[in-house]
Amino acid sequence: MITIDIPNGEDLSTENKNFWMYFEERLGRVPNLYASMMHSKNALSNYYQFHTRKVSLTKKETEAIMLVVSEENQSFYCLSAHTMIGKLNGFSDEQIMQIRQGQVEFDHRLNALISFVKSVIAGRQKELNLLENCFNAGYNQENIIDILHVIGDGYMTNYTTKVLNVPIDFPIAEK
Incomplete structure (x- = not known):
């Protein structure tokens, strides 16, 4: 079964490096889902902005x-x-x-x-x-x-x- 390579924090765009540091500081690690999105310069920042939006639900x-x-x-x-x-x-x-x-x-x-x-x-x-x-x-x-x-x-x-x-x-x- 083919799996995607999970970035290790190197060779990332500036914005993705900032996300990497944010998750390392906040969670102690970068979840593989978010790391996998870092193959794109824009995917994680676009997704995370949507994911962390305010909602009317608990x-x-x-x-x-x-x-x-x-x-x-x-x-x-x-x-x-x-x-x-x-x-x-x-x-x-x-x-x-x-x-x-x-x-x-x-x-x-x-x-x-x-x-x-x-x-x-x-x-x-x-x-x-x-x-x-x-x-x-x-x-x-x-x-x-x-x-x-x-x-x-x-x-x-x-x-x-x-x-x-x-x-x-x-x-x-x-x-």
Whole structure:
């Protein structure tokens, strides 16, 4: 299986060197996903600006969306990363599995969100009338736009890691 070479911090553009130092200082390492994006002079800066944008969702809601997108796309790199981040944001192992399976029993509002996200990914959002369920659960139009952007964010990273076969550098998520 072909994998992408992960840059080692040398021969990077100035902006990518700044990102490299930022992640080294903040995390103690550069995640392989971000390092792989450094093959392009612009990819990481463009992505990171989008990824770190403000959204009207909670961190838990955002992580739940990323877990569902990663599960549906079978992106084990992102699934592993977001399982760890989900735990850091207060989800238990059992709650993470419920989110991944699309049946959130512990939170009615989050269940409406996850059902909507799964239907968007499957292309059935109108058929299942789940947008109305989101509104009934308390989400508003701003939230819906942000939900769609988080889904898009997940697709960018899912396909980057899958196509390039980026080595997982997080604790491996349960399959």
